[in-house]
Amino acid sequence: MSEFVQAVIDHAFLRHALLAGVLAAVASGVVGTFVVTRRITVIAGSLAHTVLGGMGAAYWLRTVHGVTWLQPLHGAIVTALVAAVIIALVRTHWREREDTVISALWAVGMAAGVLFLFQTPGYKADLMTYLFGNLALVDVSDLRLLAVLDVLVLGGVLLYYHPLLAICYDEEFARLRGVNVTLATTLLLMLTALTIVTLIYVVGVVMVIALVTLPVSAAGVFARRLWQMMILAAALSAILVVSGLAVSYSADLPVGATTILLAAGVYVTVQIGAALFRRRRAGR
Amino acid sequence: MSDNPVVTLRNVDFNYGATPALKNVDCTVHDGDFVSIIGPNGGGKSTLLRLMLGLEKPQRGEVRLLGTSPRRSRLRVGYMPQHLQIDASFPMTVDDVVLMGRLSGPLPWGPYRASDRTAAADALSACDAIDLRDRPFASLSGGQRQRVLIARALACEPAVLMLDEPTASLDPAVQDEVYALLKRLNETMTVVIVSHDVSVVSQHVNRVFCVNIHVSEHCVTEIPDEISRLFYGPAGLRLVRHDHDHTHDHLHGADHCE
Secondary structure (H helix, E strand, C coil), rough: CCHHHHHHHHHHHHHHHEEHHHHEEHHHHHHHHHHHHHHHHHHHHHHHHHHHHHHHHHHHHHHHHCCCCCCHHHHHHHHHHHHHHHHHHHHCCHHHHHHHHHHHHHHHHHHHHHHHCCCCCHHHHHHHHHCCCCCHHCCHHHHHHHHCCCCCCHHHHHHHHHHHHHHCCCCCHHHCCCCCCCHHHHHHHHHHHHHHHHHHHHHHHHHHHHHHHHHHHHHCCCCCCCCCHHHHHHHHHHHHHHHHHHHHHHHHCHHHHHEEEEEEEEHHHHHHHHHHHHHHHHCC | CCCCEEEEEEEEEEECCCEEEEEEEEECCCCCCCEEEECCCCHHHHHHHHCCCCCCCCEEEEEEECEECHHHHHHHHHCCCHHHHHCCCCCCEEEEEEHHHHCCCCHHHHHHHCHHHHHHHHHHCCCCHHCCCCEEEHHHCCCHHHHHHHHHHHCCCCCCCEECCCCCCHHHHHHHHHHHHHHCCCCCCEEHHHCCCCHHHCCCCEEEEECCCEEECCEEEECCCHHHHHHCCCCEEEHHHHHHHCCCCCCCCCCCCC
């Protein structure tokens, strides 16, 4: 552990990785709480995979066509937001087809991403990064972008906490209070989309869903109110990402996969602990 | 009878896809009424309530709520869904639930105001549930949950309460408490409920709409006091005269009670 602390002091790339991980964890804990309580983890999974299409396209334009200002993360943001709007509209106006559309976006995004990447020379290392994450690649410009995304996401939640809570808890009642459910759902899914983008470097598009859901579900065991769950989940996610980075650095393992397994370990432990606690209390 | 009905349905047809749910419905709820919508499962009780709220649009006919379209006037309605529709594992305190009744507008932002908190506290007090305010909603009993959801509806400061199965899955003593509460609220506002239980409902309400694709109104007849007391105790009993033909097309909610 002290070896890791020394390495963080010595190496800028580790400090960047740490900061990027914590930024992503905070957004993920807060927005993930809505995702888990509203039970839309499948939508989050779909958004995450769809993002590969945008990243591939941006990477291709940048490498093959010399659009040097365009970063893969830009492509990810645009795709995630477009997919969020599509799902929100289908969800509120064409509910019976929601499932199909979510699955289709998932696969089509992946397919488009793979095709773009295959058209780009030297793609292989980058494809692995997008799929499974690689915090070591985060540079200062990425950090700046991540910070902006965090401010947007946290600001959005802070400002619209009550209507977002209302559509998650009881959508029909919210509608009867005049809340524009389509608009609020679009907002929620856009915040989810941006959060997913922040997580790409940490765990990659394939494993995003685990980091959005596992720490939140563990936090849910202890929280009585939604905002408490958000704070707990954000803190737990941050601890998990930092631990994941430390373990993977010491043992020379991939960060994303390490973090996910740690998160799963915490989730299972908390759930079993809670079940045992309930049984003991019931037995008394 | 008031000149400004709270709800009117005129020649309303409603289908789910090709399946007719309600046919040729005419009914009126007047100011101060306590209406119970009864009928068999799948007969269209909840659909009728949803039409009144504007949550469903009729394929034919017209629905008016508080003198205008339901979409415009629904902010003046306090609605309570069936409590089983609500996710009990959701981390919410009673206060959080009741404050939802203070939302208004397409995308309201920022924290609740002090006046919203006062209104929520008043609504909880009116439902004898103020001491529950900091409890997690999930930890409440069925009867307590109903009180809290009624308080949320009251927090809207409504002109009319519309409640879907307010006594579903409650034991009889708790059902009586909920009805007593609704009866008290009915002194200041119109109340419309959906209920599956004719015998319980008829003690409390002044009008009964029976829904089975068609809607017809029943009379609520008082049984002479002494007989009622003899058989049912001091609370008494009122019967619903159930003498119409459910298969007949032309009986609507016209006021055929003398």
